[in-house]
Amino acid sequence: MGTVPSALKHCLSYQHLLKEQLWIAEPPAAAHPAQEPQASGLPEYIKIVEVGPRDGLQNEKVIVPTDTKIELINQLSKTGLPAIEVTSFVSSKWVPQMADHKEVMRGIERHPGVQYPVLTPNLQGFHSAIAAGATEVSVFGAASESFSKMNINCSIEESIERFEEVTKSARNMNIPVRGYVSCALGCPYEGNVVPDKVAEVSKRLYSMGCYEISLGDTIGVGTPGSMKKMLEAVMKEIPLSALAVHCHDTYGQALANILTAIQMGVAVVDSSVAGLGGCPYAKGATGNVATEDVIYMLNGLGINTGVNLCAVMEAGNFICTALNKKTNSKVAQASFSTGTTN
C-alpha cells in the first residue's frame, strides 16, 4: 500500500472527516429514541478489548520488529480503546513472535485511562511481567481437555492450579487478572464442547479471583444458536458484568455471535485491529474479528464505545503495511476503495 488511500487522507483531518465520511461517522450524542440501546435491551456502553498486538500478531506469519509493535500500540492508545493487550510473557521457544515482551512493555506510552494487560501462563511469567512494569495480567484456560493438553501440555485441572499461583500473587500485589476460556463453542480436537463444561471452567477462574472471564470461540465455529446456549449456562455461574466474548470470524459468524451476546447483556467484546491473526487450526482461514467491523456495528446500534473508528482504521492501515498484507476488516476495505461518489 504505497499511496495513502483517499479515505485515509480524509481521516487525517479527523474533524472534517466526521461530516464527510457518511458511513463511518461517530454515533450521534443523543440517539434517536427508536434506536436508544436501552429501549432495545442492549447495553448503553460496551468495552472493547483490543487484542491485535498480542493475539493478532502472535498468529501472523510475518514477525514485525519491536519498534513497529510499540508504534502500533501507541497509535491504538490514541483511539479511545480502554484496554489493549500488549504482549505475552511466555517463553520465546513457544511463541517467538512475543520474544520481545520486555522491550515492548517498557517501550510503550502508557495513556491514562487505558489498561495494558499481558498474558502470563505461570508464576514465572507473572513475575517477569511485573518486573517489566505490567499492571494487569491474563491467564488462559480452556473448556476442552484435549485442547489444554495440546496447547499447554497439561490437563485443565493442572492449568487451574498453575493459574491459582498467579492469582494468589496478583492478589497480594493488587494486580487485576483477566481469565480466558478457550474453545467455548467448539474444539479443533474434541469437536462439540458442552456448555456446562464452559460454565464449570469459567466458575473456577472467577472464583480464584479473575475479575472478568473472556469466552473464546477459538476456531470460530459458533453460531448465534450455540452462543446463546453457552451463555445461558455460563450466566448461571458468573455475573453478566464479568463476562466478555472473544469471537473468531473463521466461519463469518463473529458479528452475528457478538450481536447475540450483547442482546443477552454482555458488555465487553474482544476484537483485533484489521482482523489481525489467522486461525492456526484452519490454514488460510481468518481468525479474530476486526475491531473496525465491531465498532461499525456498535455505532449503528447507538451503543457507546468511546472509540474513534477512523483512528482505528489508521492504526490498521499502519500495521497492515508493516505486515505487507491486506486488511481483514471489511469496513476498512470498503472505506479505502474508490468509495461513494461525492
Place this chain on the structure above:
Amino acid sequence: ASGAYPKRVKVVEVGPRDGLQNEKNVVPTPVKINLINMLSETGLQVIEATSFVSPKWVPQMADHTEVMQGIQKFPGISYPVLTPNLKGFQAAVAAGAKEVSIFGAASELFTQKNINCSIEESLERFEEVMKAAREANIPVRGYVSCVLGCPYEGKISAAKVAEVSKKMYSMGCYEISLGDTIGVGTPGSMREMLAVVMKEVPVGALAVHCHDTYGQALANILVALQMGVSVVDASVAGLGGCPYAQGASGNVATEDLVYMLNGLGIHTGVDLQKLMDTGTFICNALNRKTNSKVSQASCRL
C-alpha cells in the same frame, strides 16, 4: 429483542444473476447452465436464473434466452428472472420463464442514475409488466434497492422505503425483497427500517437482500429474522462485488448464511456440502477465490 426465530427460512439464491452480473469475469453460457443445474441439486427452492435486459446495458446477461432454455427445470424449484420492462417480460415468457422480478429503489437519485427516470416513472413502467403478468398468471417479485443507504443520497428514510414497498406490493408483487445495496446497514438501521415497512407490508411478504460490504450482513439478517422475516437472499460463494466500492465485497455468501441458519436450528432444506461444491465449481470457472468464509475454513467439526 431476541425472541423466537422462524422455524423455516426460504433462501433465494441470486448468484447466477446478481452474482455473475457483478463479477469482473464473464463466464460462458454452458458454465452458467451448469451452475444453475448444480444449485438445483442443493435443495434451494428459488434460483434467480438471469436477467432479460438489453445486452448493451448488461453484457454478462446477454445469453439470457439460451440460459433460460438450457437449464434443467426441477419440479418444486422456481427460476425467476429479472424483467425491467414489458419487452423484457415478453422475451422472458417466450423463453419459458414462469416467474419474474422487477426492481424499484427507495432513492430518487439512484433511480435516475440507474435507469434514467424517477421512482414514479419506474413504477408506471412496471405497471405494464404487472398487468401482463397478471394476465399470464406469472408471479412477480419486487425488489427495493437502497433500503439502508444510497451511494448518491446517503441516508434513506424508512418512510420512503415503506412507501415504495407498499406501492409495489399493492401493484401485485407477491414478495418484496428489501436490498441493502451498498451494505452500509447495521442491526440498528435494519431494525428501524423493518419496523416502519412492516406497518405497510405483511412480514410474510418480506425478504431481506443484504450485502456484506461492511461485514454486517449476517448480523443484519439475524435482526430481520428476529423481527419475523423468513425469506433471505444470498449468493453462492458470495459472488458479485460492489459496483460502488471498488474491490469491496457485495452479496452475502449463501454458505455462510446456511451455516448460521443451521446453527440456529432453522430449516432451509439446503445441503451445505453440495452448496460448497457448487461454490468451488463457479469460483474455479471465474478464476477467483470464494468470498464465503465457511468455504475458506478447512476446520472440520
